[in-house]
Amino acid sequence: MANAQQTYTYPGEPGDVPGWFPPLDQVLFTWFLDRQRTRGFAGDLLELGAYLGKSAILLGRHLAAGERFTVCDLFGGDAPDGANKAETAKSYASLTRQAFERNYLSFHDTLPRVIEAPSSVISSEVAAGSCRFVHIDASHLYEHVRDDIGAAREILLPEGVVVLDDFRSEHTPGVSVAAWEAVLNRGLRPICLSTQKLYGTWGDPSAVQEELLEMLRGRADCGVSVQRAAGHRLVRVRSAGVRGPEFPKSRHFVEPVVEVVPAPRPRRSPARRIAVDLLPPVITRAVRKVRARQV
Incomplete structure (x- = not known):
């Protein structure tokens, strides 16, 4: 008997794409990227670890003319070592490049540059000093995250922004160690911390922190606090009912049909x-x- 053909449901809105990208981080990504654009800060975009495209779809919207967006992910391919292979099999068994591309092309006309390989290849694929924004969300293993941070430092422009995912989750201690090691020993300077991500730079974070604090304190849907540790000012942001930014509908979006039911006659x-x-x-x-x- 022939196998039943698998059907694919195209996303109508970004929220339909599976993945982990909270509304608060969607707002922060948008703010950082918009700030760079309004100040004429040009450069490429890079994402290490794309999963099914939820954050890549937002990043692609902020790509300016003449800039390049690169995505690097295994997409179910061969992992570089046994630990990474086990991690991939456990958490990303359903991930395929085809699924990522379908999702991305639901919202954009063209794909980013896609590198189907371990993130360890990125230094040889993306030029040093070429990117203004790097999102690291590939492996959760310490050695890999440490190397990804090192690569990001080479690839970023001096005032560029790097975002480290899962820097404080209980199931990703390797990311936490690599992130704070970079802050304490490798020159990374935090800009802000959300529940899930650390936003940092190897430049001076003072000006961007002040602008960010002004924006956040003007929002009723965000909680903000400022702490100091090891010589760093840490801006902590939490959601108080944040909703993600407005985003154009997918080309596959279908307006839901609202059925008008006549009111019952009084009895x-x-x-x-x-x-x-x-x-x-x-x-x-x-x-x-x-x-x-x-x-």
Whole structure:
């Protein structure tokens, strides 16, 4: 018997794409990328670890003319070592390049440059000092994240922004170690911390922090606090009901059909029906004529 053909449901909105990209981080990505554009800060975009495209779809919207967006992911291919292979099999078994591309092309006319390989190849694929924004969300293993951070430092422009995913999740201690090691020993300077991501730079974060604090304190849907540790100012941001930024619908979006159901006609109580029936016929007919005109 022939195998049943697998059907694919195209996303109508970014929220339909599976993945982990909270609304708060969608707002922060948008703010950082818009700030770079309004200040004429040009450069390429890079994402290490794309999964099914949820964050890549937003990043692609901020690509300016003459810039390049590169995505690097294994997409179910061969992992470089046993630990990475086990991680991929456990967490990303459903990931395929075809699924990523279908999702991305639902919202954009052209694909980014896609590198189907371990993130360790990125230094030889992307030029040093070429990117303004790098999102690291590939492996959760310490050695790989450490190397990805090192590659990002080479690839970023001096005032570029790097975002480290899962820097504080209980199931990703390797990311936490690599992230704070970079802050303490490798010159990375935090700009802000969300629940899930660390935003940093190897430049001076002071000016961007002040602008970010002004924006966040003007929003009722964000909680903000500032702490100091090991000589760094840490801006902590949490969601208080944040909704993601507006995003154009997918080319596959279908407006939901709203069915108009007529309101039910009021029903007379049994007592009222009995009362009408007991009236003299002349009065009963008059009452019924009045009610018919009211319907």
